[in-house]
Amino acid sequence: MGGTRVFGEPIPRREDPRLLTGQGRYLDDLGRDALAAAFVRSPHAHARILDIDVTDALDVDGLVAIYTWEDLPGRVAEPLPLLIPHPSLTHGRTAYPLARDVVRHVGEPVAMVVARDRYLAEDAASRIRVDYDPLPAVVGIEEAARAEHLVHDDVPGNVGAVLEQRTGDVDAAIEAAPHVLEFRLDIERSASMPLEGRGVYARWDADDGSLRVYSSTQASTSVRAAIAAKLGLPPGKVEVIAPDVGGGFGVKIVHPWPEEILVPWAARLLDREVKWTEDRREHFVAAAHERGQVQHVRVGFDDEGRVLGLDVRILHDHGAYTPYGVIIPIVTSTQLLGPYKIGAYRAEVVSLYTNTVIVTPYRGAGRPQGVFCMERTMDRIADHLGRDRAAVREVNLIRPDEFPYDQGLTFQDGRPLIYDSGDYPALLARIKELIGWDSFEEERARAAAEGRRIGIGLGCYVEGTGVGPYEGGHVEIDTSGRVHVATGLTSQGQGHETVFAQIAAAELGVPVEDVRVTTGDTRRFGYAVGTFASRAAVMSGNAIALAARKVREKALRIAAEALEADPRDLEITDGVVHVKGDPSAAVPLRTVAVLSNPLRYAFDEEAQRATQFAVGGDATEPPLRGEEPGLEGRDYYSPVRSTFAAGMHAAIVETDPDTAEVRILRYAVVHDCGRLINPRIVEGQIHGGVAQGIGGALYERMVYDESGQLLNASFMDFLMPYATEIPRIETAHLETPSPLNPLGIKGAGEAGVIPVSAVIASAVEDAEGIRVHSMPLSPDDLYRLRRRAERDESLRTRSGARAARERAT
Template identity: 70%
Template sequence: MTTKLFGTKVARVEDQRFLRGQGRYVDDLLTDDPRLLHAAVLRSPHAHARITDIDVSDVLDVEGVLAVWTYDDLVDAMAEPLPLLIPHPTLTHGRTQYALAKDEVNYVGEAIAFVVAVDRYVAEDAVSRIRVDYDYLEPVVGIAAARAADRLVHDDVPGNIGARMEQETGDARAAIADAPHTLTLELDIERSACTPMEGRGTVARWDPDTSRLTVWSSTQTSTGVRGCVAAKLGLDLAKVDVITPDVGGGFGVKINHPWPEELLVPLAAMTLGRPVKFTEDRREHFISSAHERAQVHHVEVGFDDDGRLLGLNVEFWHDHGAYTPYGLIVPIITSTQLLGPYKPLNYRVVFESLYTNTVIVTPYRGAGRPQGCFVMERTMDAIAAYLGKDRTEVRGTNFIQPDEFPYEHGLVFQDGRELTYDSGDYPASLEKLKALVGWDEFEQFRAEMAAQGRRVGIGLACYVEGTGVGPYEGAHVHIETSGKVKVATGLTSQGQGHQTAFAQIVADTLGVRFEDVEITTGDTRKMPYAVGTFASRAAVMSGSAIHLASLRAREKALRIAAEALEASEEDLEINDGVVSVRGTDASIDLGTVAVLSNPLRYAFDEASKAATQFSVGDPGKPPVAEDDEPGLEGKDFYSPERSTFANGMHAVIVETDPDTAEITILKYAVVHDCGHLINPMIVEGQIHGGVAQGVGGALYERMVYDEAGQLLNASFMDFLMPYVTEVPTTIDIDHLETPSPLNPLGIKGAGEAGVIPSAAVFAAAIEDAEGFPITAMPISPSELFALRLEHADH
């Protein structure tokens, strides 16, 4: 591939629409349709209760209400629990909820009844008229209560333990026992949520004439929605279309498993014969979508005088919320990717996944890695502090070296495959980071600031990220007779800039103008086979599939053009959509090649450089080979043998106010390696977004439950997000490009990298400023202040 655009900072084509308010989200759809109905959901006010009676008799009297459903109205597959999307053999006690609670509720927010009415106001009023009798049960809130197990979330799950999983390479406990130095650490991360700008939303329309269901969903996985809707509603898959319009952020929470509303809305559209819409409001998003992050970790580490890891034993407890629709993916990622760029040869990890009467946990950007990075990097800092060594030196001692790739830790991932890092150069990344943040000059800066009575600290954190997970993604490239190129890939976009990055790949691979490429994502009518956008996989998976499909289209274009131009394919080149014979003025544009690919048998007229149609009965040689399919198209799928490992390192300099304990960011630096960059501006945008989200996770955001399982901060009045005033306006970024050998473009993913090391890097910098250990994140000024008092007492 000649790389004219690949690797360059092409401005995002989608931003014109977004910035002008012209984005089209689920809630913008069918607004002019007078037949459109609206749904609202009655949600449990209790964290744990048995439902003894539901009285909906007052509801159907309300003018404008067309349906009110409870569990008893659901039949066949809809009356079964929702699917457990990713089962795992160790998840011995997996549990999923019903689309509408059957006889028990297990978190505040769980769906109990579904009302459809002419508008949302009427639907909400009707919801408030439903009367439910509950037998209140004591809830289990938080990891400590779940472990105490003096009450259970699910009666048939002993100890509230959904799963216990253990992996070991070498003999960690023996290595620690024999090590010259040992340390133990207790490390906590609290529950948070990803809070996209747009909440979940679904619209469905049923066409009785064709028995066809169309669903528009704000989802990360349109094919997943399609499969679940078809299976649960008993429909032929071929009769269900799922279209994903613009999505105002997903960050993990919009991966379909499916959500109750994603099934109930289509069911209502079919039953009532009118289109139905549900749009989640912000409070519903907090109490009835998904959270993540909450884990408690116990670490034992053994190391030598150089800080070399000899044995690492990590036990942790994962708060899974009330159900496990996503299996064990989050704690498995923590347990397997915790080691980051280091090579402890003796590593034992064991976790318990615990049920609590709180909102379910599904992957949130980073998905278990922020917790793992926090554990590993806090451990590195603790070793450095213990030995009195520079923190970068201890890390360097333990890095996997560039000549050790592919590197196998001996750990097994969710899919049962060995975890193998494909490429990287961690020592080079660290050198870049030190230069970027001014690591070696920091002590001088600290002294200058101290002279002014100011307190500063510096921290760093390193991570790896398995990206581009399979099994596959596909692409269909179609060159139109106008010369425009239409490309469909099945995964969805939530703001990552796919239209731009993918068009760059097509433009370079095919040799067409960037402006002539149109990318469609997340429409099962155009590409019914796809997996979805999560795990930083789109660039690797769809990027590779698009490249391969473009190559196929290119091959065909060259074959037809060679025949038309009476030249050899090897002598042809394609630039700006024109195929020409190198060194001559003979040429044909791709639009004309597309015409020639038509089986109506056109011929190419050199003089006019146009395709002319044979008249009936004309003799002549058809330019399309007999065994060619009509149309100038290429279709291909990409399926990698395993994930590719991106990596990176962040450093931050913070100032902590000696009086108020306010934490201010003075400098933030990132060195990132996602292999070959398709579009550095997009990757940097992804990193900026991730860092902003990470600043929130480290310093501001957390889900606060009381003992009764009520979420106390289920609004943006109470859930504190960083504003532009809290996020660093400048983030210094440097890239390292160690290509992945696993895909044709040498790409690794980038979409989650910004958020992974945040908790670790801020803890390190605050600890460095304050001089006492930071072991729990997030941390607020009042918590920092309390720690100061505690440590002053000792």
């Protein structure tokens, strides 16, 4: 069997027995004896701090320390880094780890309390009196744009960045177009909302002068670099480990969080273990949100629906600070183009400060908004022309023979936006077939005869995945034949232990059971970028494959000498190196591992056995003969640019004519992420993504009042969908390999979430005959939309269900 069949097989997730039986080790499972940190957080959206009085808190038995900004030394007291600068970000601002003078959103940390346990820390925190002078709060995109009040005194107009993307002369193209439409779209805020919040646990070793930090992070190597820099420690004296992490979805890629600096700093200062575990209320007001945008669209097109010019002006709400730069606007404005070749294009994104929680990437990272914009535009064009929505998309698709296709823009990795491969017409044909697009009118008529109102919707996307600059892999085979794989990026439940093992097993020719995978531990791998942008499989997968190939070559070299054969005549099957066609001339990899090290104390049976293959008889050569000892290899994968996955979703929904509830009857996905390493895991990723997408489409919104208070900061009022709200998801795959990487793979982590709002909007619009221009859509929203559409004809579609009903009467 040779192990090679392991690649592409839907083997069960190897992490599941551990994680599903409660054996996972999450941040809060560690450091049982550590002191606990809690934070005093601002109750105001915008205020000047006049005084902080800790007197009452000092009475709390078990209190260890209270820190405010005044207590922070040196670089710890400086503003947090602006991680990803960009020329368009002319007014980037970041927060201090603890607020200095001014707070700019509810939840901003003002003081840190360390106590014997979290209960006492919260008791003490509740007794700290902070005297605030409230300032006017800027809440909501339009209020930010009006700029009657400023979030930062020195940022005029509340404008952090103005980003422009442009190809061709869009004004001329639209002016010359036979048809022009203009409209506005709205998407509200949501959030990653991992079930495990953030958390940091730090141990200072005073004897060694070293720090070990556990963080529930998506980027342990970068957290290490940040801590080392802020605390003035050599990188080699800081270890950062991401233990089991209960979901990230983007929010844990931000680093360093204030807590990731403050907790290690306090641990060193106090010479005590300190732990902070974020609670749910903190996560709502002190982590990060995403999605909120207002989009103004102007589009010119021909009689077929071919887009000749598309001009989009986007107002993007980035919250109170910009530690993560303008990645979301860049992604929205580039990935908006989807699988289409459109004429001229201009996108201007104005990124605005508001007195709300910061906005950083959440699964999809700006793509759901871009796809919402483009797909709503396609539906508007189809409606205007009275043409089939799928047909309008079809005429705009990039054809298979046009790859690589250069969209003429610059992507988030700073490289040209060139799609490497794909077959978009095949995706469209497949999704239409899967959902029954062409026979839907019969289904609609049958439902209508029963008094039921149903609609169908479609959405298409292209997703840049596997952004660089690099990721590395280390593979080592030990003398018992076990294969140890390490990569620096982190895992949050994606199934890396399984797919990375599959890749290593396939490359080495060993049983997958013999492979152990370690991720996110700087002790095992020090250089890494992190887990985000659907990059783990592409980046670390290829790096591990390259490292495994090095190890395989080395194993064959050593085995060839032992077997007195030519390495080219050898292969590895089930962990044994043997001459092709002659299984008797064989040496197991565990023995090769012994042979790889000239220091051969016979402390185990394997070493004793290895002496029968004794290598290196030539007394004139040094024993290592140019090789490094050990059967191990390390390599890096660094792509020239991102690889572009694609997919199309379709849904059939039913809307209740009386209660305005929306029920998803069917949801279908056709997805192309190149070669599949493990179809079961890809399917799971898609299911989870679609579930989050349905959350964004029908349930989730961050409800701020005009004073900047978040009114639904709990799982009772922030409505993440339950399993009961998620329909069965039907999936099909296309496999168009990427020509850019050795394994031919593309990323799949974010795909599921990207087009869902667009698809549901399309389907509800089709069921109702009423234009859907903002998401999410609650029953109350749909009820009000119906009432308005009764009075306002411009809210009604020309085609679809309403038109069909009107034609019938």
